[in-house]
């Protein structure tokens with residue numbers, strides 16, 4: 001059987017999952033042929049497990065890689081604001097594309113992607129792994145069954161803790177030009193879940209938010225001293241917010257040891273200068289089907305997880321998920337590479353409660369498997385099967401996400417960014433023209 005010929009562009013932390021899947025479990029149907037990244041040191045470290053002389057291309061030789069290596073499918077795992085370059089060019093060169101979320105970061109790039117996809121007819125998938133977590137799939141199943149009638153409104157709170165949440169303020173994500181801010185970079189997952197769960201699209205968005213916890217001005221106002229540029233500085237030694245890149249072999253290999261090639265510091269002070277993204281955000285959305293959503297994202301919480309509830313014409317569905325019960329503040333809690341939680345925090349294995357309550361009836365707990373297999377509550381494993389296994393049958397929950405799902409998920413966040421900048425509600429249809 002002919003194997004599907006893949007390349008990966010962007011050889012950082014996230015792409016290790018695709019590397020390992022393509023060269024491991026899915027190597028019967030897929031073949032990883034080549035890599036591309038702008039940092040040659042990181043790319044070489046990333047390629048170590050793939051054998052000597054594995055084909056590696058710098059970003060200016062992307063076209064050469066696609067042509068010379070006969071690439072048919074591209075996985076895009078670069079920094080968010082650069083996704084569009086590779087998505088569009090790969091489709092122009094005849095490839096299908098799997099892009100990490102967010103599809104892109106602003107309306108112009110989104111329009112370029114949609115126009116290129118339409119012109120080339122290539123397949124573009126966006127990797128919304130959260131759809132595949134069993135608890136989130138179950139919510140879709142219950143809502144799709146009509147158990148609570150028509151969904152009229154939803155309330156959604158997402159909490160990022162002082163380990164995971166803080167990490168966005170150390171890395172390239174801290175600059176909105178790179179990530180679109182958390183409204184796009186992070187909330188694309190949550191807004192995608194809402195679109196998919198409620199089978200609708202956003203129409204009108206109003207948002208308020210700000211940088212209220214991280215950043216130098218906030219620390220100064222609280223009288224705190226975090227007087228260092230990055231985690232390697234001696235003054236950072238006792239700050240639980242500082243990341244020690246040398247404490248984790250994977251972090252050291254992929255980032256600390258590769259700094260000479262691009263000057264990128266993955267361990268910047270979360271209470272330093274130069275952060276222009278928000279850490280606390282409130283959003284109100286009206287959907288095309290007239291349902292409304294009130295949403296809140298907090299990036300400095302003592303625990304991590306989410307609560308979402310749906311009010312329907314026949315009753316109510318509530319989901320509560322604790323992904324990380326607390327952060328101990330110990331340095332080894334930062335071991336992100338294998339999704340390891342700190343020792344104390346790991347005692348709670350993502351407890352989840354899903355409750356259905358119909359009018360005039362007692363609440364019923366819906367049984368859920370407590371899964372920790374693979375990243376993101378088992379979601380990554382299930383998603384990879386959908387992306388890379390040709391044997392997939394029709395999915396009644398329609399979890400595979402295409403370019404329109406990618407676009408509509410970021411348009412809520414892009415509209416929220418615009419609303420925060422102008423102080424006014426934003427009509428989503430005014431942002432991008434979607435003629436598909």
Ligand SMILES: NC(=O)c1ccc[n+]([C@@H]2O[C@H](COP(=O)([O-])OP(=O)(O)OC[C@H]3O[C@@H](n4cnc5c(N)ncnc54)[C@H](O)[C@@H]3O)[C@@H](O)[C@H]2O)c1
Pocket residue numbers: 009010011012013014015036037038039042059076077078079080082100101102127129185376
């Ligand atoms: N679905 C999820 O749960 C999930 C989790 C983590 C990351 N992600 C996504 O994966 C992507 C990568 O994130 P990451 O955490 O691995 O980041 P990272 O910084 O570790 O890796 C990004 C890589 O892209 C390279 N790069 C940056 N600009 C480039 C350019 N113009 N051309 C070529 N290479 C370039 C960098 O050198 C780096 O190797 C992001 O889009 C992120 O949103 C998704």
